[in-house]
Amino acid sequence: MGQKLTDLELIQNVLNGETGQYALLVKQHQRFVFTLALRFAKNREDAEEIAQDCFVKAYRALGTFKQTAKFSTWLYTITYTTAMTFLRKKRLDTSSINDEETLIQLENHTSSFNANGYEKQNSHAFLNQAITLLAPDDATIITMFYQGEQSLEEIGEALHIEPNTVKVKLHRARQRLKEKLQYLLKDEVKELL
Numbered sequence: 019m020g021q022k023l024t025d026l027e028l029i030q031n032v033l034n035g036e037t038g039q040y041a042l043l044v045k046q047h048q049r050f051v052f053t054l055a056l057r058f059a060k061n062r063e064d065a066e067e068i069a070q071d072c073f074v075k076a077y078r079a080l081g082t083f084k085q086t087a088k089f090s091t092w093l094y095t096i097t098y099t100t101a102m103t104f105l106r107k108k109r110l111d112t113s114s115i116n117d118e119e120t121l122i123q124l125e126n127h128t129s130s131f132n133a134n135g136y137e138k139q140n141s142h143a144f145l146n147q148a149i150t151l152l153a154p155d156d157a158t159i160i161t162m163f164y165q166g167e168q169s170l171e172e173i174g175e176a177l178h179i180e181p182n183t184v185k186v187k188l189h190r191a192r193q194r195l196k197e198k199l200q201y202l203l204k205d206e207v208k209e210l211l
Contacts, residue, residue, distance in 0.1 A: 025089035044073050050166050051097050057157035058101035068104050072097045095176040148198035156191035163188055
């Protein structure tokens with residue numbers, strides 16, 4: 019089988035009894051699902067648990083997938099709702115950047131960056147670090163739009179909000195991301211933006 023099957027072909031094969039083909043769907047989407055889960059959970063262990071739950075839920079609900087949207091959009095909707103449920107159960111409180119504990123944590127990150135030297139860090143690492151400092155909703159929209167290459171409509175469908183609302187939220191998330199980068203990089207941010 020030299021040719022890569024599409025998501026829809028893999029889904030059809032799974033629904034026709036070739037359940038082993040689901041592993042190919044997981045392989046194609048696991049990195050992005052994990053990245054989204056990590057944006058919410060903020061730690062690897064919880065993100066792995068969320069991602070695993072997402073794929074189990076998606077497998078069980080595969081028969082309900084309607085081909086009106088892309089499979090990735092449907093899967094990211096499951097990821098979003100699974101992450102929100104997980105966080106509610108875990109009762110994680112999200113901190114604002116004004117919170118004293120968050121500022122101390124941010125200063126620790128900054129000092130560790132300074133200790134390692136800016137020249138040793140690449141812009142991608144700084145960007146990911148800044149994204150982790152964003153609120154989960156902001157981090158999700160940034161990740162879905164840029165890394166997941168989802169359209170405003172697809173993000174809106176996944177998050178159950180209007181595309182125009184996504185556009186506004188994306189704009190605001192970019193502004194907050196820029197602020198986080200400016201704090202982390204101070205003068206170097208001008209070269210990145």
